[in-house]
Amino acid sequence: xxxxxxALFALFFAVNATAADVRPLPAPPIVGATSYLIIDARTxxxxxxxxSNEAYTVQELTNxxxxxxxxxxxxxxxxxxxxxxxDQDLPVVVARR
Numbered sequence: 001x002x003x004x005x006x007a008l009f010a011l012f013f014a015v016n017a018t019a020a021d022v023r024p025l026p027a028p029p030i031v032g033a034t035s036y037l038i039i040d041a042r043t044x045x046x047x048x049x050x051x052s053n054e055a056y057t058v059q060e061l062t063n064x065x066x067x068x069x070x071x072x073x074x075x076x077x078x079x080x081x082x083x084x085x086x087d088q089d090l091p092v093v094v095a096r097r
């Protein structure tokens with residue numbers, strides 16, 4: 001037992017000694033998640049459904065499409081191709097394989 005306490009104590013100080021050269025953390029991903037519980041009124045069965053999504057920058061999305069073999073990646077401000085204020089954060093991306 002004494003050895004475990006000493007090992008944890010030594011590990012604590014070793015970690016804190018290197019904490020002086022703190023590196024910045026990367027930005028967390030922008031993730032949205034929603035879950036739904038559906039209860040069947042007749043049987044009482046419960047079903048759980050989940051929906052999640054993650055936001056990417058235009059460059060990240062372009063790189064992901066190109067690495068998956070897509071070419072001619074183009075971005076448009078809306079489905080009509082015209083700028084629509086309500087859709088500023090929802091661009092349309094078209095790519096060919």
